[in-house]
Amino acid sequence: MSHLMGWLCHYTPVEILTALGYTPYRLLGREGNNPLATTYLVGNLCPYVQSCLEAAIRQELPPLDGVVIARSCNAMIHLANIWPHYGAGGKTIVLDVPRRLNEDAIFYFSQNLRQLTVEAALAGQHQLDEKRLWAAITWWEEQRTTWRRLLTRRAAGEEPPAGKAIMDGLSRWQTSLSLQEVDKLEDVITRPAHHLRGKATSQPRLLLVGSILPWELITIVEEYGGLSVFEDSCNGRRLLLDPTITAIGEGDPYLYLARLYLESPPCPRMVSDREKRRRYWAAIVDQFPIQGIIYHVMKFCDAALYDFLDLKVFCEKRELPLLRLDGDFSGGNRGQWQTRLEAFLEMLEVR
Structure with missing residues (x-):
């Protein structure tokens, strides 16, 4: 059976999760209202975040070993606080993402990715070396390249x-x-x-x-x-x-x-x-x-x-x-x- 690791923000490095033996599983929310989620989150918060929490509370998600929540916005920060108590189980891993692009930000984010690797490895008892990580990076780039070629067909x-x-x-x-x-x-x-x-x-x-x-x-x-x-x-x-x-x-x-x-x-x-x-x-x-x-x-x-x-x-x-x-x-x-x-x-x- 696959070990699924949930993620939400596109700044989440799925390559690390793959190299650790997980199948990255994107939480894309659900259709309909979110009455259960609004019990734990204020009503004037991102509907996508509420929708993901609602799906977890209703047990509409597949079994997850954990979830990576990027601190990409205020709503995601609130979700990271709530998920360990009312989410879909497993370990909650919080990833801090810079809001600017420069060499300092790149180095800071790389250190956060190292910490993400440590926490995700502890959650699933997986080990990771650089060779496996480079292999996962190559695999995901091949996937994205195929998609990008398809989307380029729409240009002309x-x-x-x-x-x-x-x-x-x-x-x-x-x-x-x-x-x-x-x-x-x-x-x-x-x-x-x-x-x-x-x-x-x-x-x-x-x-x-x-x-x-x-x-x-x-x-x-x-x-x-x-x-x-x-x-x-x-x-x-x-x-x-x-x-x-x-x-x-x-x-x-x-x-x-x-x-x-x-x-x-x-x-x-x-x-x-x-x-x-x-x-x-x-x-x-x-x-x-x-x-x-x-x-x-x-x-x-x-x-x-x-x-x-x-x-x-x-x-x-x-x-x-x-x-x-x-x-x-x-x-x-x-x-x-x-x-x-x-x-x-x-x-x-x-x-």
Whole structure:
């Protein structure tokens, strides 16, 4: 039976968990309200965090040896305090992630990754040497490279894979119950390209942005005639990181991982790296000829709010239509979104 180690934030180094003999299992929450979670967490807290705790309390998660909770935002800090008492069992490991990118931050994060390795090894009685860690790093890079190649097809392809197919594949890839299941690249990763054909490029090409994108949003956007060709979220393209200039197998693997994760496309929490985020958006808009942008703001997510303001200025300079949609991750926002989405897509079609 596989030993599953849960994780939430995309800054969690799954390579370390794999090298220790675990199967990393992403907690992606659940649909519906979270009445049990709000008993232990204040109501005005991230709905995604509440959703993950609700799934644990309801015993909807598979058996976990533990969970890694990155201190990536205030809501995750609260979850780290609650999880040992009301979560899904196993060891709770807290990972501190810097909010800036410089050499000091990379070194600091590498030391935190070493501590993560020690704590995770104690939780499962596994041992780790650098050779096994480099092997896991190589394996995960091969996985991500395959995904990145698939997503590149959406840049100029006449019939790119639809966003719904991509997000479904990414979800199954992150929640596989064994490494053997994860390793089925042809089945899990390339299926959207070969079996789930996208819509014609005459439909508006959209960039979807958000901290984490709810499944319902992807579904309704494409139901009403849009084509999502890029999902800038921690359960979308940001999850796939970007390769570093440092060669795999050279030097300190913990420094390599720290650089890999911190130098990849920044999440809204990276408050001191706003210019890099703006360059990231510009590259997406140019490479994937984007015609409109939809920003999903999670309720009570401060990082998403100031990220939206930055994107609004960016869109005004580029003369790109921008639609903000607020949601609570419950899957119950269809009625609120429908009219605004239809009007936005009709406006794009006549531009």
